[in-house]
Amino acid sequence: MTTSIVLGLGGCLDSELVLDENRLQAMADDHAVSLSEVRQPAEIATERDLLISVLAFMHEGIGGERYVSGIEALLAVQDRFEHVMTVGGTNVRAGRTLALLGHPNVLHVPGRDETFESQLAEGSAVLPGTPRANYVPHLIVQYPQHMRVRLMGGSIHTSHANRVILVNDPVSELTPLHDGLADWLRPGGVFVISGLNSIRNEQILEDRLRALRGILEQAPVGLRVMYEDADYHVPAFRRRVWAEITPRASVVGMNEDELASFTGRPVDVTDPSQIASALETILANLPGGTVMVHSKYWALAAGTHARELGGALECGILAAGARYLEGDAARAESLDTAGEHPTSRVGEAVAEKLPARIAAPVTVQPARELRTGAPTTIGLGDTFLGGFIAGVVETGAMLETRSTLETT
Numbered sequence: 001m002t003t004s005i006v007l008g009l010g011g012c013l014d015s016e017l018v019l020d021e022n023r024l025q026a027m028a029d030d031h032a033v034s035l036s037e038v039r040q041p042a043e044i045a046t047e048r049d050l051l052i053s054v055l056a057f058m059h060e061g062i063g064g065e066r067y068v069s070g071i072e073a074l075l076a077v078q079d080r081f082e083h084v085m086t087v088g089g090t091n092v093r094a095g096r097t098l099a100l101l102g103h104p105n106v107l108h109v110p111g112r113d114e115t116f117e118s119q120l121a122e123g124s125a126v127l128p129g130t131p132r133a134n135y136v137p138h139l140i141v142q143y144p145q146h147m148r149v150r151l152m153g154g155s156i157h158t159s160h161a162n163r164v165i166l167v168n169d170p171v172s173e174l175t176p177l178h179d180g181l182a183d184w185l186r187p188g189g190v191f192v193i194s195g196l197n198s199i200r201n202e203q204i205l206e207d208r209l210r211a212l213r214g215i216l217e218q219a220p221v222g223l224r225v226m227y228e229d230a231d232y233h234v235p236a237f238r239r240r241v242w243a244e245i246t247p248r249a250s251v252v253g254m255n256e257d258e259l260a261s262f263t264g265r266p267v268d269v270t271d272p273s274q275i276a277s278a279l280e281t282i283l284a285n286l287p288g289g290t291v292m293v294h295s296k297y298w299a300l301a302a303g304t305h306a307r308e309l310g311g312a313l314e315c316g317i318l319a320a321g322a323r324y325l326e327g328d329a330a331r332a333e334s335l336d337t338a339g340e341h342p343t344s345r346v347g348e349a350v351a352e353k354l355p356a357r358i359a360a361p362v363t364v365q366p367a368r369e370l371r372t373g374a375p376t377t378i379g380l381g382d383t384f385l386g387g388f389i390a391g392v393v394e395t396g397a398m399l400e401t402r403s404t405l406e407t408t
Contacts, residue, residue, distance in 0.1 A: 003393045004106075004186035005098060007091035007124075009175050009208075010195025011109030013116055014088035015137040016378060017081045021147055027051055027080060028149050035154035045070040050077055050166060057164045058143050059156040062257050063377070065165040067200070067233035074139050074168055086328070087119045088138055090194040090228050093379040097319050097386025099123030100332055103393060106184055110135075110171045129180050139166040142377050160296075163377040167233070172198035177208060182215045188222040190389055193249070196241050197230035205237055209244045216248040224392065224399045228385055229254035231261065238262075246286055250399035251305065253388070255381045256295035269295045270346050276357035283360055290399070294320070294384045298347035299365050300354070305399050306361040312391030313365040319387025320380045321368045327376035335387075341368040 031048045033055065040056045041049045044066055050073045053066055068074050087093075095105045099121040107126050109116075111133020117126055141164040148157045175195055185191055193212065199205045216225065227249040232238040246252050260267040263281045268274045279302045282291045290303035292313070299317050301309040321338030322330040347366025355362050392399065 002104060004184075004189030005095075005103060005192075005389065005393070006106050006108060006181075006184045006189065007095045007098075007192045008108030008181070008195065009091070009177065009193060010172055010198060011087070011089040011092045011107060011116070011135075012169060012172055013113070013135040013137040014086045014140045014378070015078055016084045016086055016140045016142065017078065018083060019141060019143055019147075020081060021149075023081055024147075025149055027077075028055070028151060032152060034152035035156070038151070038156065040066075044068045044166070045073065047073045047076045049073065053166070054141050054143075054164055055149065055151075055156060057162070058147070058149070058158050061159040061162065063162040063164060063255075064257055065167065065197070065231040065233075068139075068166050068168045071136070071168040074166060077166075078137075078139055085115070085119075085137065087116055088140070088379070088382075090230070090382045090385065091192055092120070092124070093382030094192065094386035094389065095124035096121040097323075097383045098390055100330070101319070101335075101387070101390045102332070103390050108178060108181055108184070110174065110176055127180070127184070130178060131176075133171045135171055136169045138169060140164070140378050141166065144375070161375050161377045165231075167198065169198065173200050173233075174204060175199055175208060177211045177215075182218065185215070185220050185223055187220040188224075189220065190224045190226065190393065191219075192226045192228060192385070192389070193245060194228040194230065196245075197232040197238070199237065200233055202234075202237070205240065209241065213244060213248075219248075222398065222400075224250045224397075226251045226253060226385075226389070228252075229258045229262070231258065242285060246289060249289065251290050251292050251301070251309075252282075252286060253292040253294070253385060256293065259293050269297055270350070272350050272353040272357050275300075275350065275354055279358055279360070279362070292388065294381060294388075295367070297344045297367050298350050299367065299384065299388075300350075300362060302358065302360050302362040304361070305397070306363045308395075308397040308399065309392070310363045310365060311395040312388045312397060313363065315391030315394070316384040316386075316388035317365055317367050319390070320384040321370055323380055323383040324370055324375050324377070325372050327374075338368055338370070341370055343367070344369050
């Protein structure tokens with residue numbers, strides 16, 4: 001019997017920039033950016049703000065997502081570079097991976113859009129009852145390793161590849177819940193909650209959380225609920241979502257950047273002591289729950305269900321590895337190709353040392369050491385999530401929640 005998999009709540013069109021080093025250099029020269037200015041702006045309103053934000057991410061060697069208040073700035077930067085239109089959103093990319101691995105799924109997205117739906121993978125579907133919407137593309141900036149940009153007073157040099165997401169998307173800010181959502185959920189199925197990070201209005205957020213609480217309180221028996229964390233456009237909303245959603249979630253997932261963001265301090269993902277400290281902070285905010293974290297070197301689960309999730313973590317690693325190597329061309333057999341690469345020595349060291357440094361149950365799977373001249377960094381976390389869910393379904397992990405009737 002096919003497991004019911006419902007993936008929500010976002011979905012978007014992505015405009016993926018082809019980041020030409022000469023054009024980026026020309027842009028930095030045009031705006032006369034100095035090295036001393038390269039730090040995250042409080043607000044991104046102009047083309048110059050957007051450039052400085054991207055340069056700051058590159059300088060730190062990290063990825064992230066930022067809201068852009070001036071849509072003209074997004075369009076201006078997009079027009080400076082070649083770009084490709086694709087479908088995006090955590091749930092949408094995870095759905096693509098699941099479909100490729102033989103797991104049909106239903107997408108709860110803000111609305112139906114012909115361009116959006118034409119690019120969905122077969123086996124990942126938007127239901128006919130979904131209302132129509134017009135998507136404003138998110139700008140995705142993928143920067144490679146060893147890119148150098150000369151600035152006034154110095155230069156920046158990227159230590160490794162990563163991606164930046166820049167958003168001004170009125171439809172995503174609404175993240176509507178469709179009337180039929182509760183009817184889509186099935187006993188023993190999977191329900192993924194993501195996309196709430198795009199909401200910028202407090203009343204809209206409260207309305208969505210109230211509706212989700214009602215749906216989860218009436219959840220079918222054995223429903224496995226997964227919440228995937230993200231960079232919130234209004235950072236204060238993150239804790240509100242955690243308070244409402246995580247007590248009803250089987251697993252809470254995040255990447256290494258979000259782990260550091262939640263704890264409020266940098267986390268060296270090669271240092272077992274720093275990882276353990278960060279996990280303890282997370283689990284203190286997740287009593288009785290399970291956190292899943294995916295990084296460049298390893299993926300891990302800590303908490304109640306950690307020991308059930310080794311196979312799912314490995315499947316997520318191989319799925320993300322296949323995308324890193326082959327991008328949108330990756331297929332099910334690409335996971336075998338990724339699996340042929342050696343395991344990360346850093347990941348192996350973390351797997352060996354971390355359990356002794358944390359009281360909670362923990363399972364660590366080393367990632368693979370991958371080499372390619374043209375890596376794909378866009379959608380790696382989303383693809384990991386799709387592989388992880390496939391692993392949960394295939395291994396039969398039940399992931400019973402603390403109580404879907406618990407209130408906070």
